[in-house]
Amino acid sequence: MATVKPSLRVISLALAGITGLALTAGVVSSVVANRRINRQYAVAVVVPVLHSDSAVIRRGRHLALAVAGCVDCHGYDFGGAVLGDTPLLGRLVADNITSGRGGVVAGYTDADWVRTITHGVGPDGRSLLWMPSRRFRDMADADLAALIVFLKSVPPVDRELPPSRFGLLGRVLLPTGILERTMGPLIAAEWVDHSRPPVPPPPRGVTVEYGKYLARIAYCHGCHGPDLAGGGGPPPRATNLTSAAVRAWSEDDFIRAMRFGARPDGTRIGPAMPWVSRGQMTDDELRALWRYIRSAPHDSLR
Ligand code: HEC
Numbered sequence: 034m035a036t037v038k039p040s041l042r043v044i045s046l047a048l049a050g051i052t053g054l055a056l057t058a059g060v061v062s063s064v065v066a067n068r069r070i071n072r073q074y075a076v077a078v079v080v081p082v083l084h085s086d087s088a089v090i091r092r093g094r095h096l097a098l099a100v101a102g103c104v105d106c107h108g109y110d111f112g113g114a115v116l117g118d119t120p121l122l123g124r125l126v127a128d129n130i131t132s133g134r135g136g137v138v139a140g141y142t143d144a145d146w147v148r149t150i151t152h153g154v155g156p157d158g159r160s161l162l163w164m165p166s167r168r169f170r171d172m173a174d175a176d177l178a179a180l181i182v183f184l185k186s187v188p189p190v191d192r193e194l195p196p197s198r199f200g201l202l203g204r205v206l207l208p209t210g211i212l213e214r215t216m217g218p219l220i221a222a223e224w225v226d227h228s229r230p231p232v233p234p235p236p237r238g239v240t241v242e243y244g245k246y247l248a249r250i251a252y253c254h255g256c257h258g259p260d261l262a263g264g265g266g267p268p269p270r271a272t273n274l275t276s277a278a279v280r281a282w283s284e285d286d287f288i289r290a291m292r293f294g295a296r297p298d299g300t301r302i303g304p305a306m307p308w309v310s311r312g313q314m315t316d317d318e319l320r321a322l323w324r325y326i327r328s329a330p331h332d333s334l335r
């Protein structure tokens with residue numbers, strides 16, 4: 034029987050073909066990625082009335098530390114941090130948002146503050162990376178104003194950080210959606226509907242509606258999933274908050290879990306759950322959250 038031996042020439046042609054296809058796919062992917070990364074967004078914003086007094090600053094501080102979780106990424110001194118850095122994938126840096134050396138907000142207008150926080154668009158018109166602005170899009174005007182007034186009052190921190198950037202592999206993988214499936218939305222401005230007006234916020238109170246408002250800006254949906262039924266991100270997986278186990282908790286159990294990071298059975302809730310920050314919410318805020326969590330079924334919040 035004659036064996037068919039592919040000649041060296043055929044093999045090398047095939048290899049060259051495969052390499053060529055892979056290179057072309059890579060180039061096309063990075064062209065697509067670059068277009069998305071460098072896209073310009075023209076977003077007109079309405080600046081809420083910024084009235085600075087000590088009560089407003091206290092409210093803004095509470096929002097930044099305990100509710101909106103700015104501290105999760107920008108740090109308790111708001112001086113920023115490198116969140117991740119791998120040569121091939123890229124570098125993700127939460128900026129220094131103080132007026133110190135290395136801070137990016139020194140030249141900010143009030144409109145810049147509103148555009149970065151609620152639209153994910155930087156002063157240069159490009160999308161911010163990974164900044165969860167879509168969560169803050171429907172923040173009440175008074176809350177947004179308090180947050181901005183507080184941030185402007187933060188003591189300067191001198192910390193120079195390298196800029197965020199996409200690596201070669203990061204650019205090739207971005208259009209495949211693989212990165213965003215594990216990390217969540219990377220091109221922040223793509224996830225915001227820039228043209229619709231903000232949803233009017235509910236009045237403050239111990240209500241399901243106010244709990245839902247808090248859950249959104251406190252980012253509970255970001256980790257626990259759009260309907261709070263558990264996150265799909267990298268381990269540790271954020272728990273299903275609608276499970277029978279959690280539903281059996283009392284309101285006090287929930288408040289203790291949030292304040293001290295311990296479940297009713299005494300087991301610890303790990304540091305991947307930012308209870309150190311969110312546990313600083315007021316009793317009424319936590320009670321509103323609990324009402325919302327107990328009010329199944331949940332609408333899906335992207
Ligand atoms: C999950 C992490 C995360 C959280 C939470 C977060 N940020 Fe950011 N933020 C980032 C990252 C990452 C960047 C840098 C984006 C970039 O380099 O494109 C950023 C950038 C910024 C910028 C600077 C934009 C510029 O000019 O480059 C401001 C201002 C800002 N965030 C404010 C806030 C405020 C206020 C909050 C809370 C309401 C907040 N961030 C919550 C991750 C976060």
Ligand code: HEC
Nearest residue numbers: 251252253256269270271272290296302303305306307311
């Ligand atoms: C940055 C991601 C993240 C955010 C934001 C977040 N969580 Fe969690 N949460 C987790 C993770 C991860 C766990 C599981 C931790 C563990 O098992 O050690 C968890 C666990 C919990 C638990 C314990 C449930 C159980 O029995 O395991 C509760 C309650 C909870 N989160 C409520 C909330 C609420 C309410 C919010 C919004 C105010 C919130 N979380 C925001 C990641 C997050």
